[in-house]
Amino acid sequence: KWPNHIMNALEHLLVDTDGFNDAGFQKAITPCTNYVSGSQLLGRETAAQWVRVAFHDFATANVQAGTGGIDASIGFETLRPENSGSAMNDSLGFFAPFVNAHVSMADLIALSVVMSVGTCSMPSISIPLRGGRVDATEGGLFGVPEPETDVGTTLGQFKQAGFSQSDAIGLTVCGHTLGSVHHGGFPQVVPESAVTPNNTGGGIHFDATPAAFDVDVLNEYLGWTGQMGGPLVTTDNITVRSDLRLYLSDNNATLQGLAESSDKFIATCVSLLTRMINTTPAAVQLTDIIVPDEVKPVNVSLAVDIAGGVQFSGYIRLLSTAFNASDQVQISWVSRTGASSPLFTTRATGAPVQTGASSMFGTTFYHFFNTAIDPAHGISAFTITVSGHTFSDGGAGYPIQDAAVFLPRETTTAPDGTMNVFAAVLTAAAVHNVTARISAPSPQLGTLSPTIATSEVALRANGTRGRYTLYTAQVPPVPNVRQTTLDLVAGAYHDEFRRIAV
Numbered sequence: 001k002w003p004n005h006i007m008n009a010l011e012h013l014l015v016d017t018d019g020f021n022d023a024g025f026q027k028a029i030t031p032c033t034n035y036v037s038g039s040q041l042l043g044r045e046t047a048a049q050w051v052r053v054a055f056h057d058f059a060t061a062n063v064q065a066g067t068g069g070i071d072a073s074i075g076f077e078t079l080r081p082e083n084s085g086s087a088m089n090d091s092l093g094f095f096a097p098f099v100n101a102h103v104s105m106a107d108l109i110a111l112s113v114v115m116s117v118g119t120c121s122m123p124s125i126s127i128p129l130r131g132g133r134v135d136a137t138e139g140g141l142f143g144v145p146e147p148e149t150d151v152g153t154t155l156g157q158f159k160q161a162g163f164s165q166s167d168a169i170g171l172t173v174c175g176h177t178l179g180s181v182h183h184g185g186f187p188q189v190v191p192e193s194a195v196t197p198n199n200t201g202g203g204i205h206f207d208a209t210p211a212a213f214d215v216d217v218l219n220e221y222l223g224w225t226g227q228m229g230g231p232l233v234t235t236d237n238i239t240v241r242s243d244l245r246l247y248l249s250d251n252n253a254t255l256q257g258l259a260e261s262s263d264k265f266i267a268t269c270v271s272l273l274t275r276m277i278n279t280t281p282a283a284v285q286l287t288d289i290i291v292p293d294e295v296k297p298v299n300v301s302l303a304v305d306i307a308g309g310v311q312f313s314g315y316i317r318l319l320s321t322a323f324n325a326s327d328q329v330q331i332s333w334v335s336r337t338g339a340s341s342p343l344f345t346t347r348a349t350g351a352p353v354q355t356g357a358s359s360m361f362g363t364t365f366y367h368f369f370n371t372a373i374d375p376a377h378g379i380s381a382f383t384i385t386v387s388g389h390t391f392s393d394g395g396a397g398y399p400i401q402d403a404a405v406f407l408p409r410e411t412t413t414a415p416d417g418t419m420n421v422f423a424a425v426l427t428a429a430a431v432h433n434v435t436a437r438i439s440a441p442s443p444q445l446g447t448l449s450p451t452i453a454t455s456e457v458a459l460r461a462n463g464t465r466g467r468y469t470l471y472t473a474q475v476p477p478v479p480n481v482r483q484t485t486l487d488l489v490a491g492a493y494h495d496e497f498r499r500i501a502v
């Protein structure tokens with residue numbers, strides 16, 4: 001059902017990964033060897049870091065108590081020795097600009113696992129993503145296993161997080177198919193000799209294919225070839241052979257079972273990583289699985305011009321899994337009272353913008369439309385017809401209301417950051433309390449993850465525009481206007497999750 005803001009926003013990050021309307025998330029791990037937070041000579045890999053960060057956030061869950069898990073508490077825990085290495089702050093620093101009123105840091109941590117595994121595999125491995133995680137406001141329990149931790153304690157920590165011995169072994173070997181152990185961060189595991197001019201962080205890979213999510217780590221360990229499972233198996237320092245201790249804790253039985261086939265390894269990893277990212281505090285309600293929308297309204301909105309004319313515009317995004325570049329898009333709507341007319345229809349203009357061939361979900365085709373709506377009739381829902389097939393959001397059409405409309409183009413920002421926001425409210429709707437709820441991601445002490453500061457500002461009437469009354473208010477400066485969103489609330493009418501800066 002459109003619009004579900006959390007699912008819409010996460011779907012955008014997941015699917016729009018190239019060209020027009022690129023959400024900008026996947027670029028950090030394209031190619032999978034890329035390190036987005038510094039020099040490529042460091043020998044670090046962002047895709048691997050993301051998976052490790054999620055593990056460290058998850059590992060301190062206590063499922064009996066219903067606490068911890070993927071809740072972004074890791075942001076407050078980066079100074080703990082158990083979270084050594086640059087991955088935590090690198091990743092949270094990259095994720096922070098994506099946090100907003102509906103996208104939590106914890107959901108981004110989950111998304112990053114889905115992205116890393118999906119991007120760094122061929123054919124792309126799909127981990128189902130749900131949204132709705134809630135960010136912690138402080139650090140959680142201690143207890144991430146470290147290279148020095150004895151195997152009994154390690155298994156106890158996994159058990160507390162809901163993972164059995166074979167789950168723990170499986171999850172670890174799945175994680176350790178990507179990336180490296182670095183001298184910088186883990187000198188007790190990796191000797192200084194690993195540091196070279198092209199590998200200044202001194203990383204030693206877990207397997208021969210550190211940028212590919214594949215079964216190699218397992219085969220190399222069991223076959224004692226290549227990296228033989230990596231530094232946490234082979235290091236001279238016996239105390240920090242944590243992977244070797246874990247893998248041998250059931251005499252390699254779990255790993256031998258997983259090595260039956262690449263498919264079995266992948267299916268087990270998908271299942272374990274899905275459980276890992278869906279481990280959340282008990283109070284969290286996750287959304288349904290986010291399925292890429294084959295037909296998606298994007299930035300669909302109304303605007304009211306000076307003369308009171310109403311403009312209905314946006315994009316319809318089609319996915320190549322169901323459509324191709326020659327498909328035609330038509331949008332039809334019903335009036336404010338639900339009446340239809342042959343006049344209430346428009347075609348998308350021009351050829352679609354075609355992008356994203358490298359996306360995990362195929363190519364996207366963006367069809368732009370822009371049409372006038374007769375303010376006397378208005379609009380309450382629309383349907384999308386693609387080459388003869390009509391999509392109506394599973395029923396009565398995609399809902400849209402024209403009684404309260406935020407006007408981002410009129411909204412201005414003064415040099416000191418104060419904003420003048422504008423909205424138009426249908427005079428006949430007879431609502432007089434018009435409020436803007438501002439959700440501004442704001443810096444939080446002790447973590448790179450922002451918190452959402454919400455404030456409400458009352459708008460006052462300021463003239464008319466045809467059938468509409470214009471409303472306006474001054475909004476004090478916010479720390480980050482690009483991530484700040486506004487919900488306009490006028491009685492029962494809501495124009496939600498609108499960007500203030502366009």
Ligand code: HEM
Nearest residue numbers: 048051052055085145146147171172175179180181182242
């Ligand atoms: C007994 C449990 C585990 C221990 C003691 C452990 C320890 C470590 C250590 C010391 C590193 C090196 C980090 C660095 O040098 O930056 C590392 C890397 C990594 N770990 Fe684990 N780990 C464990 C389990 C897991 C699990 C369950 C996952 C994910 C499901 C995981 C994912 C990763 C990844 C992807 C890397 C590579 C990071 C990079 O290249 O930056 N680990 N691990």
